[in-house]
Amino acid sequence: MGHGGGGHEIGAHKLAQFAGLTFNLDTLYMTWLTMAIVIFLAVIATRRVEIVPRGWQNILEMAVTALLDQIDNNMGPKGRKLAPIIITLFLFLLVGNELGLVPGFTSPTNDINTTLGLALMIVVLVHVVGAIHRGPVRYFKHFFEPYIPFVIINIVEEVAKPITLSFRLFGNILAGEILLIILGMLVPYVIPTAWLAFSVFVGVVQAFIFTILSVSYLSNSLKDEH
């Protein structure tokens, strides 16, 4: 993998060993920074919650009510319990995706560990919610329906979910950052700026897609019939 200018290494991570496990240090730093920014935004938005919203509260409420609408429409009233996870997912991905566009920072989502971790978490949640909602026996029986051989298709589908979910986000963000650096080296100024603006858009869209697909997977496990 080529090295970007200024010693900025794309795709290569500073590694740290801890208790026999390997961690990508820069990803963790950026994750914590993202968490700090999200918490900061959420706190200043809800520091003085008012009946008539103003300023940041308005912006956060807009995002939250838009997501709540999606949750209510797709999952029904039971989805409200999962709303904190969905909203946090969106805010985290939104801030994380845009963070890599700030010079000197990288996105936590340009690491497959982050995106696959989140996707696996969602898929596990899907199965847990489904098992709780329909009862474990009925839930696992539905993988063998309508005929037993369908279990192969169903398992492929279940495996494909986290992979497509995580690689879509990972690929979009990493490719955007790589292209930004390469364009900066090849054709300075105008085209990188245009690509930067597009990357901002891509970051928002990918955060939304990841969130909405998660909502869609979760809603399937909350439905009674297929």
Place this chain on the structure above:
Amino acid sequence: MVDLNATLIAQIINFLILVAILTKVAYKPLMKALADRQAKIADSLETAEQERQAAEKLRQEYLAQLAEARTQAQVIVEKAAKLAEQTKEEILKEAREESARLLKVTQEEIARERELALAELKGEVVTLAVAAASKIVSQNMDDAANARIVEDFITNLDGKKIGGLPC
């Protein structure tokens, strides 16, 4: 570039920590605000609807009262007109009767007075005639002739000279 390691687990834990923190600091107050606002709007709408219904009810009551008042006024006016008509008829009848009675009384009075006047006049005329005759004829004839002449005279008077009044 796509090497998986323990960061994956760390990211899940990080995310769950973020969910916990945000739930505590942001979502609870925010959800409460949303619920409060929803309740307030629903409350306001309900109050407005109730007030609208109350106003509508009042309006209907007023309209009903107005219609009733109109009907009553109509009845009163009709009654008054009828009463006035009746009173007019009565007054007219009484007046007619009164005038008829007065006319009758007056006619009787007049008749009586005339009879009286005629009787008086007769006496006066006889006396006057005798006095006048005795003055004209300085020398009395015999009483019988006198009386006859006077009688004659008066009888003639009755028919021609005294205005033709029926006696």
